[in-house]
Amino acid sequence: MNRRVLSVLVENQSGVLSKIAGLFSRRGYNIDSLSVGETENPKISRMTITIADDDYIIEQITKQLYKLIPVIKVIELKPDNAVYRELVLVKIKTTLETRASLIETTNIFRGKIIDVSKDTMTVELTGDSNKISAYIEMITPYGIVEFVRSGFAGLQRGNIKITD
Structure with a gap:
């Protein structure tokens, strides 16, 4: 398993972090690293989530994240382009x-x-x-x-x- 980095844009509102952490917890996925901060737009926060998993799990996590209302966009930051x-x-x-x-x-x-x-x-x-x-x-x-x-x-x- 490789380290994978997801960049997740979310609405900047209370409870979003707990919803996303809950999603990982319910599915039994471990977060290796998590950093969150406001973006250039104060209505949007960027979550950088580092996990060690395979392509299938990353695809499942991405699909589940998009089901959450406050999630705007999810991309994987690949080492050669980030x-x-x-x-x-x-x-x-x-x-x-x-x-x-x-x-x-x-x-x-x-x-x-x-x-x-x-x-x-x-x-x-x-x-x-x-x-x-x-x-x-x-x-x-x-x-x-x-x-x-x-x-x-x-x-x-x-x-x-x-x-x-």
Whole structure:
């Protein structure tokens, strides 16, 4: 099974997220990642849903999503025709001895240091899943206090808008 990314445009109203999550839950489909936000039109939200399933399941999910009233459009974002990004915030243990090395590693990955305290440093990093995972692997020996990954956000390449 491959990771598949669906971009779902929905009416921006209360209860839509719970309807869509309920659909996945009732059918026994697992959501690997979910990010939701308002689009350029405040009446519409974009849900980026990442799941690991085959063509048949994706087709079934798409059909079921279209049956929900607030769903406007569903498309699969294919890797060769889309841009994906993810955000991670990581709080890392630091000492005076390790701080310079952590800063250098963060700069190599084009991360941004957003908070520093006596014993920790918090880094913001965006990129594809592989970049985020590689950074996490590199800094793990320093000691990760906590981190959060945002989930995927994605758009189709080119001039095509899925609201057309």
